[in-house]
Amino acid sequence: MTNKLFTPSRLGTLELRNRSIRSAAFEGMAPGHLVSDDLISYHRSVAAGGVGMTTVAYASVSQSGLSFNHQLWMRREALPGLCRLTEAVHREGAAVSIQLGHCGLMAKRSLSGGKCFAPSGRFNLYGPTWPRTVTREEIRSIVKDFGGATRMAVEAGFDAVEIHAGHGYFISQFLSPVTNHRKDEYGGSFENRCRFLREVIREVMQAAGNRLAVTVKMNLSDGVPGGCGITEAISIAQLLEKEGVHGLVLSGGFVSSAPMYVMRGAMPIPVMARYIKNRLMGLGVLLFGRFLIKPEPFSEAYFLDDALKIREKVKLPLIFVGGLNSLATIEKVLSLGFDFVQFARPLIHDPEYINKLKRGEITQSGCQHSNYCIARMYSGKMVCSQHLDQE
Ligand SMILES: Cc1cc2nc3c(=O)[nH]c(=O)nc-3n(C[C@H](O)[C@H](O)[C@H](O)COP(=O)(O)O)c2cc1C
Numbered sequence: 001m002t003n004k005l006f007t008p009s010r011l012g013t014l015e016l017r018n019r020s021i022r023s024a025a026f027e028g029m030a031p032g033h034l035v036s037d038d039l040i041s042y043h044r045s046v047a048a049g050g051v052g053m054t055t056v057a058y059a060s061v062s063q064s065g066l067s068f069n070h071q072l073w074m075r076r077e078a079l080p081g082l083c084r085l086t087e088a089v090h091r092e093g094a095a096v097s098i099q100l101g102h103c104g105l106m107a108k109r110s111l112s113g114g115k116c117f118a119p120s121g122r123f124n125l126y127g128p129t130w131p132r133t134v135t136r137e138e139i140r141s142i143v144k145d146f147g148g149a150t151r152m153a154v155e156a157g158f159d160a161v162e163i164h165a166g167h168g169y170f171i172s173q174f175l176s177p178v179t180n181h182r183k184d185e186y187g188g189s190f191e192n193r194c195r196f197l198r199e200v201i202r203e204v205m206q207a208a209g210n211r212l213a214v215t216v217k218m219n220l221s222d223g224v225p226g227g228c229g230i231t232e233a234i235s236i237a238q239l240l241e242k243e244g245v246h247g248l249v250l251s252g253g254f255v256s257s258a259p260m261y262v263m264r265g266a267m268p269i270p271v272m273a274r275y276i277k278n279r280l281m282g283l284g285v286l287l288f289g290r291f292l293i294k295p296e297p298f299s300e301a302y303f304l305d306d307a308l309k310i311r312e313k314v315k316l317p318l319i320f321v322g323g324l325n326s327l328a329t330i331e332k333v334l335s336l337g338f339d340f341v342q343f344a345r346p347l348i349h350d351p352e353y354i355n356k357l358k359r360g361e362i363t364q365s366g367c368q369h370s371n372y373c374i375a376r377m378y379s380g381k382m383v384c385s386q387h388l389d390q391e
């Protein structure tokens with residue numbers, strides 16, 4: 001019997017050679033906000049390792065959305081590198097997507113060109129940052145930036161873009177009542193909190209013009225008290241289906257306050273403290289991190305119950321992500337009506353994961369959910385702790 005994982009399937013304009021997608025997982029390989037040889041080499045290796053599509057992690061649509069200095073920024077200077085990256089992946093027979101986003105209140109002043117902003121200017125303990133309230137003119141300008149970044153993705157040869165509307169990034173900050181206290185047409189009612197998302201998606205769909213697939217990564221639940229839950233998620237999924245997007249990536253969590261909800265598994269606080277460059281902040285994380293960050297135990301396919309509620313309500317392709325370690329769980333998820341599966345940690349642990357599953361050499365990933373790779377994000381290149389000796 002053929003495993004469904006290895007069968008081709010359509011995602012909007014695209015036919016993927018199988019149902020596996022490397023999820024957007026920050027590589028830390030874009031010094032000066034530009035594509036490096038390491039970034040190309042990593043995505044080429046994942047493509048050679050058998051995935052249907054790989055996703056380049058968070059690329060900011062504008063300077064004001066930068067939070068790390070080794071993070072991509074979609075500007076003209078980045079285009080030649082992006083072209084080299086898409087060519088390298090295509091040569092290995094895989095498709096390539098790029099995650100486009102803005103981080104709002106998580107932006108770092110020294111990189112973003114000014115004080116960070118958010119839907120509402122309230123203190124963010126977890127930054128710590130004190131963003132100012134974003135103006136309507138700035139909102140309009142960022143909507144346009146999403147369109148510009150999508151056009152650049154087309155020009156660079158990407159097959160898809162993934163709009164980051166989850167994890168407490170800027171779009172998610174508008175959706176969530178925890179971070180959106182606006183009194184204008186972008187705040188208050190659920191309809192109003194969805195306005196920025198709808199405007200971004202319309203701009204992106206127009207810019208894409210059927211030349212690439214458009215997917216959206218969204219939250220099933222923010223994982224924080226008072227945040228969006230599954231009822232809002234169902235309405236957001238229906239809204240996005242109506243707007244014509246080609247697929248939804250179903251995730252959850254708010255990285256600025258509930259990061260473990262996204263990931264699950266060990267809380268790597270000492271490693272995180274070690275890699276934070278600002279010593280005072282590192283010490284703060286070491287002393288208070290375990291009181292501020294709620295632990296979330298790992299279990300396979302940890303979003304399944306909520307994701308099934310979305311599956312019941314929409315028809316568009318759904319992409320499952322979160323804790324897919326074994327072939328048995330992957331097949332179960334696909335048999336329940338999900339069209340594609342995304343992997344972050346299994347492919348950080350081993351870019352050959354998909355081919356090894358296909359050849360029957362392994363039945364599950366060797367990732368132990370130590371989350372070292374996450375903790376290291378602050379200053380280092382993405383690497384699995386089990387391969388540190390290769391550095
Ligand atoms: C090192 C690392 C970096 C990540 N960076 C991003 C990111 O830039 N954007 C995003 O949407 N998710 C990010 N994630 C979350 C993953 O895309 C994925 O949703 C999560 O790891 C669960 O999938 P997994 O169990 O296959 O790892 C990151 C995860 C890891 C491990």
Ligand code: SF4
Nearest residue numbers: 367368371373384385
């Ligand atoms: S460091 Fe390696 S083992 Fe730990 S979570 Fe990341 S990929 Fe898995």
